[in-house]
Amino acid sequence: MDPLQFYGVTVASRLLLGTAQYPSPAILADAITRSEADILTVSLRRESTGGSGGRDFWKLISAMGKKILPNTAGCHSAKEAITTAEMARDVFDTPWIKLEVIGNADTLQPDVFGLVEAARELCAQGFQVFPYTTDDLIVAEKLLSVGCEVLMPWGAPIGSGKGLNNRFALKAMRAHFPNVPLVVDAGLGVPSHAADAMELGYDAVLLNTAVAKAGDPAAMAEGFALAVKAGRLAYRAGAMEARDMAVPSTPVFGQPFV
């Protein structure tokens, strides 16, 4: 067995899935099923006048029986993020919060100063914070020091599909925090990116756009599920050292004609 826990809760999958941008509710439901995700991210938004989108969406998500990780997406200050988190806890009845404090509208880069400030306040209030952060080790240490027990560094900017932009930094983070659950959040585009993160020893990946914007989201969700499993198996198996020169795999001893 290879269990993963977040804040003492065992989760059944190392793939966390976002619920936005799918072509239809039915395709979203299929993608969730084939991803085998155990944790789904959701948001809080204003309902359009006379609309029932929120009610219909929540009915679909509730029926899936998954764990819910509300986010503070779109918040550009610690104050906004804290208020949104408090509202999310009230409606979703969970202490979990995916904490996003965005520093720039174009890059969607985390404002790490606001992030630490909001994390400190939310942890003090009893929230269990999943911070969307950069791969900066000092910021990571600050987040842990204020009470975070999970770190979620970006692979690449949100929605970019670029994969792991800085493998060196992500590898250093894994080595620096061997006992902290680490989740690559954002920027993955194809299953090989997820396998890459898992082979580095990351505990899980969180993605949305790569599945939602695929030609066949449900098939892509399954592709990511398989890649996450493959990457995790490879990490635990221990990869061979890469070599600069060729080494024959067939025994040289007993070779004829020499």
Added chain:
Amino acid sequence: MRLIVNGNETNVSAETFAELLLELGYEDMPVATAVNMSVVRKKDRDIVRLKEGDRVEILVPMQGG
């Protein structure tokens, strides 16, 4: 009474948050609420009274990444 509900000026007769949700048709929806950037929890909606010009947020679960 005039309120700003989700950014829109709205005239209502409700005096409490619970009455406001009923009046605006949110009674059977899971919602999160705030007034003037302060959260109003479910358990407090019957007792929190609204006043002229309050900025009210009524949020519902939505898709998120």
